Amino acid sequence: MRKILRFALREYKAAVKTKGFIIGLLLAPLVMGGGLIAFLLLKDRVDTTDKRVAVVDRSGLVTRALVSAAEFRNANEILDKESGKKIRPAHFFEEVKPSTNDPKGQRLELSDRVRSGELHGFIEIGPQVVHPGKDPEAFQISYYAKNAAMDDLRGWAAWAINNRLRQVRLADAGVKESDVKDLFFWVSVDGLGLVSLDESTGAIAEGKRASPLEAILIPIVIMMLMLLMIMMSVPGMLHSVMEEKTQRIAEVLLGSIKPFEFMAAKLVGGIAVSLTSSAVYFVGGIIALQVMGYEDYVPLHVLPWFFAYMLLAIIMFGAWSAALGSTCNEAKDAQSLSFPTILPALFPMFIYFPVVKEPLGSFATWMSLVPPFTPLLMVLRLCTPGGVPAWQPFAGLLGVLLFTLFFVWAAGRIFRVAILMQGTPPKLANIVRWAIRG
Amino acid sequence: MPTIELQNVTKTFGKHVAVEGLSLTVPQGSVYGFIGPNGSGKTTTLRMIMNILYPDSGEITIFGEPLRPASCDRIGYMPEERGLYKRMKVREVLEFFGGLKNGDGIGAKVDRWLERLDLADWANKKVETLSKGMSQKVQFIATVVSQPELVLLDEPFTGLDPVNTDVIKDAILELQAQGTTVIFSTHDMSMAEKMCDYIFMIFKGVKVLDGTLAEIQDKYGTDTVRVKTGDGMSALQNLEGIERVNDFGQVQELRLAPEGNSQKILQEILKRTYVRSFEIVKPSLHDIFVRIAGPQAKEVERA
Numbered sequence: 034m035r036k037i038l039r040f041a042l043r044e045y046k047a048a049v050k051t052k053g054f055i056i057g058l059l060l061a062p063l064v065m066g067g068g069l070i071a072f073l074l075l076k077d078r079v080d081t082t083d084k085r086v087a088v089v090d091r092s093g094l095v096t097r098a099l100v101s102a103a104e105f106r107n108a109n110e111i112l113d114k115e116s117g118k119k120i121r122p123a124h125f126f127e128e129v130k131p132s133t134n135d136p137k138g139q140r141l142e143l144s145d146r147v148r149s150g151e152l153h154g155f156i157e158i159g160p161q162v163v164h165p166g167k168d169p170e171a172f173q174i175s176y177y178a179k180n181a182a183m184d185d186l187r188g189w190a191a192w193a194i195n196n197r198l199r200q201v202r203l204a205d206a207g208v209k210e211s212d213v214k215d216l217f218f219w220v221s222v223d224g225l226g227l228v229s230l231d232e233s234t235g236a237i238a239e240g241k242r243a244s245p246l247e248a249i250l251i252p253i254v255i256m257m258l259m260l261l262m263i264m265m266s267v268p269g270m271l272h273s274v275m276e277e278k279t280q281r282i283a284e285v286l287l288g289s290i291k292p293f294e295f296m297a298a299k300l301v302g303g304i305a306v307s308l309t310s311s312a313v314y315f316v317g318g319i320i321a322l323q324v325m326g327y328e329d330y331v332p333l334h335v336l337p338w339f340f341a342y343m344l345l346a347i348i349m350f351g352a353w354s355a356a357l358g359s360t361c362n363e364a365k366d367a368q369s370l371s372f373p374t375i376l377p378a379l380f381p382m383f384i385y386f387p388v389v390k391e392p393l394g395s396f397a398t399w400m401s402l403v404p405p406f407t408p409l410l411m412v413l414r415l416c417t418p419g420g421v422p423a424w425q426p427f428a429g430l431l432g433v434l435l436f437t438l439f440f441v442w443a444a445g446r447i448f449r450v451a452i453l454m455q456g457t458p459p460k461l462a463n464i465v466r467w468a469i470r471g
Numbered sequence: 472m473p474t475i476e477l478q479n480v481t482k483t484f485g486k487h488v489a490v491e492g493l494s495l496t497v498p499q500g501s502v503y504g505f506i507g508p509n510g511s512g513k514t515t516t517l518r519m520i521m522n523i524l525y526p527d528s529g530e531i532t533i534f535g536e537p538l539r540p541a542s543c544d545r546i547g548y549m550p551e552e553r554g555l556y557k558r559m560k561v562r563e564v565l566e567f568f569g570g571l572k573n574g575d576g577i578g579a580k581v582d583r584w585l586e587r588l589d590l591a592d593w594a595n596k597k598v599e600t601l602s603k604g605m606s607q608k609v610q611f612i613a614t615v616v617s618q619p620e621l622v623l624l625d626e627p628f629t630g631l632d633p634v635n636t637d638v639i640k641d642a643i644l645e646l647q648a649q650g651t652t653v654i655f656s657t658h659d660m661s662m663a664e665k666m667c668d669y670i671f672m673i674f675k676g677v678k679v680l681d682g683t684l685a686e687i688q689d690k691y692g693t694d695t696v697r698v699k700t701g702d703g704m705s706a707l708q709n710l711e712g713i714e715r716v717n718d719f720g721q722v723q724e725l726r727l728a729p730e731g732n733s734q735k736i737l738q739e740i741l742k743r744t745y746v747r748s749f750e751i752v753k754p755s756l757h758d759i760f761v762r763i764a765g766p767q768a769k770e771v772e773r774a
Contacts, residue, residue: 035574288543288546
């Protein structure tokens with residue numbers, strides 16, 4: 034044990050004292066969460082250039098209302114009330130008389146005006162838009178622009194047009210709008226957790242309000258964090274064992290320690306590196322969430338499971354990685370084995386969405402009990418608001434433990450043979466033979 | 472009590488027999504030389520003694536006990552292929568390797584050896600900045616710094632200049648003087664002749680020589696003449712009674728045929744040129760090695 038710890042300490046120092054580790058520690062969450070951060074930072078940045086849109090209104094009932102709504106918006110909503118700074122673009126609508134004999138030619142002409150920059154886009158409103166008939170083209174509203182799918186103006190115009198259509202339809206039905214002002218009051222359905230009884234006080238605790246942050250984002254972030262911890266140590270073991278073999282350090286070490294101790298020291302070193310990183314991320318993350326007022330969302334009850342599963346995942350995948358590293362004769366071999374090494378750890382990323390969407394479904398349950406996928410998927414499920422049945426994390430842990438013992442046993446046999454083997458390529462047949470025969 | 476005893480040890484890799492039925496006894500405090508052509512089984516034997524490879528059959532006894540992993544803490548091993556962590560500093564790497572075996576007072580021991588091998592100024596330099604010779608000296612220190620009772624050195628002089636060769640040679644003899652048993656493999660026959668109390672030769676996995684230099688030479692008799700002449704090799708062409716001439720430039724070694732007569736050969740040479748020296752000697756280790764493993768070697772004969 035003394036030798037394992039001494040060697041593991043060297044591995045740990047060799048990993049954490051490098052600039053690469055410190056840069057990686059800082060960059061990894063930025064890269065993995067970069068999209069989210071960029072979205073949060075840039076979501077309020079909008080193009081404030083005024084937009085002019087032509088309207089071809091074949092119903093003859095909408096354009097005026099649209100222009101009025103835009104004028105109201107331009108007067109009241111595009112400037113920041115405190116600073117007076119322009120925060121949104123002004124919208125201007127230009128009525129264009131519909132062409133009856135050449136609608137296609139008219140659309141082409143308007144498209145050319147958009148291409149030249151004179152217009153931002155144009156809207157064409159079907160003649161039967163107020164009372165749609167059987168012909169879809171007759172009541173269709175079309176918005177033409179360079180990037181129509183992602184254009185905010187399309188959504189605003191749809192709201193303004195439908196407001197006008199509602200007024201016209203009520204008037205046609207002989208109903209005063211003021212009489213039915215609640216008709217269009219939209220009531221949303223609140224998502225709540227289950228009500229529970231506090232046994233100590235006898236009080237009934239209300240269900241916790243469910244939020245997308247808690248239901249999806251937190252589980253995914255925790256799962257990504259575990260993947261990050263695995264990725265920070267496991268692939269490195271492949272390369273460091275390969276280097277020790279190719280630089281002939283392995284034989285010197287084997288003069289002092291047994292092959293199994295060699296591999297065990299690598300794993301202990303890798304675990305220490307991951308624990309260091311995860312401690313930094315957890316402490317940093319909890320402080321950041323407290324500052325932002327989201328501390329209630331930290332699933333503290335999951336942390337013991339997180340660390341237990343992370344520990345076993347690193348041992349399981351690390352043993353596999355070290356064994357494969359011992360079969361490599363050159364850097365090229367290690368490169369080609371990098372992906373197979375991390376594939377079992379990456380696989381849960383391909384199926385996380387159906388799992389987080391229905392964490393208690395049979396697919397999520399069974400996949401999270403497949404040992405190589407258990408650490409990531411079980412933690413993902415544990416972080417969801419409903420949690421999982423109490424027996425499942427224990428069953429998953431037992432499965433992972435047994436699988437890890439098998440992995441370490443097989444990896445140790447491969448490692449012992451391959452670490453001194455020079456010139457024998459790391460073919461699957463050789464690896465299986467070494468694992469079976471030792 | 473011998474430091475090492477190998478009894479009928481065999482090791483195969485697939486169908487290749489690397490070591491076959493090897494028995495060997497290494498006395499405590501001796502310097503034992505392992506010689507043999509490349510691929511003959513020297514390194515495999517050393518690895519089995521280190522418990523890195525396990526024999527298929529036979530027994531290995533170290534320090535009077537069956538070989539077990541804990542025995543390795545009392546053995547220093549320098550493999551043929553040197554290996555040091557290049558990005559570590561010299562002192563760190565020595566403390567690490569020494570500490571794996573015996574960490575007691577390792578810092579002071581490292582300092583003493585660095586001073587002893589003239590590397591003190593390099594203690595805080597990274598290994599990757601060292602020359603090949605310096606790296607080899609660092610590797611040697613890593614092997615002996617834990618004060619092992621048995622030291623195994625696989626070709627310790629390869630790649631060293633004469634100055635560093637002497638440094639390592641003196642260090643080995645100093646270890647022996649302190650009671651350490653030293654085994655080293657080498658292709659340098661003169662070094663083996665001069666340094667080793669016992670010499671062991673393995674060829675095609677089979678022991679072919681084992682004993683002191685004198686014992687080995689006695690086995691081959693005095694069938695060698697070392698001669699220096701005025702015309703060198705050209706005066707020795709087509710001499711009768713000679714089996715082989717080994718030309719070293721300034722001196723030639725003649726191996727007599729079984730029916731050869733040294734006096735007649737001397738008379739014949741004197742007819743051709745003048746003779747500066749003519750000495751009847753035992754065959755050198757180099758010559759014996761070539762007789763066993765050279766292209767004209769006959770079948771392997773067990774020692």
